[in-house]
């Protein structure tokens with residue numbers, strides 16, 4: 273018997289025709305159709321497959337992707353009206369805090385202008401593999417698997433895509449082998465152009481979180497982003513104020529370089545929930561650049577504000593679905 277035959281016999285004995293086996297050298301990949309299985313049944317089947325394959329006929333690595341419950345997966349867009357307000361940083365930390373709160377979270381980095389999630393989540397330079405043309409998210413040290421636009425192009429190259437191409441690439445990321453993830457956090461490009469609109473219309477997130485700094489210019493742009501989602505019929509989950517209040521590391525005096533409370537007032541004016549604020553601190557930038565998100569470190573000063581935002585978010589009633597505007 274060949275390595276493949278031996279491995280396939282083991283897989284069939286456990287999962288019957290629910291499982292499809294692919295072998296690549298000594299690596300085994302199994303796509304498991306978990307439709308109708310309870311979570312414990314599926315976990316048991318995955319564990320049995322892993323045990324049966326590991327070490328059998330020279331298999332050195334086993335990957336199992338369960339495909340079911342796709343319809344139950346929520347796509348949550350994190351967006352901003354303008355660049356540089358910390359949207360990607362907040363998206364990474366929200367994903368980790370959501371995962372710590374018990375959700376099974378994946379990160380889709382759709383920021384074609386500056387895909388920074390591989391760096392933020394500590395996996396810069398990694399590339400996803402594909403199984404049956406489906407991308408397999410890259411595991412990160414923080415329990416949040418990742419697929420990024422930046423992984424689809426050569427490092428350092430600009431991504432010059434128009435709306436349909438960007439939406440096609442986004443499709444590859446969203447339709448990746450997300451297994452049991454129940455929530456995908458989508459880091460959108462900043463702004464309200466065609467690319468964003470195409471993505472939003474085509475992939476219909478369940479809700480959008482908007483990130484803004486407290487200053488007026490950022491809030492005006494955030495209001496535009498909110499308008500884009502509302503026109504497309506995507507509920508706004510809430511607004512997060514980033515870079516709110518600077519604590520001087522030397523004298524500990526608090527100053528407000530971008531103003532104070534602007535986002536909370538804007539949220540009230542717009543009738544959308546205000547989820548909370550994150551201070552401006554050098555430590556966020558340093559930790560983010562080092563691929564060590566503060567949401568994963570209970571000792572970090574920003575850990576609590578991020579956890580509080582996720583807590584406020586999870587307490588919200590499901591957002592009412594606004595009337596869907598006719599596509600432009």
Ligand SMILES: Nc1ncnc2c1ncn2[C@@H]1O[C@H](COP(=O)(O)OP(=O)(O)OP(=O)(O)O)[C@@H](O)[C@H]1O
Nearest residue numbers: 355356357358359360361386462515551552553557
């Ligand atoms: N609260 C904060 N305090 C200090 N620095 C921050 C904070 N939030 C983000 N930053 C830093 O600001 C810079 C921009 O952040 P980030 O890349 O997340 O912004 P962005 O809105 O996603 O920008 P773009 O969409 O243009 O990529 C980064 O260097 C990041 O580390």
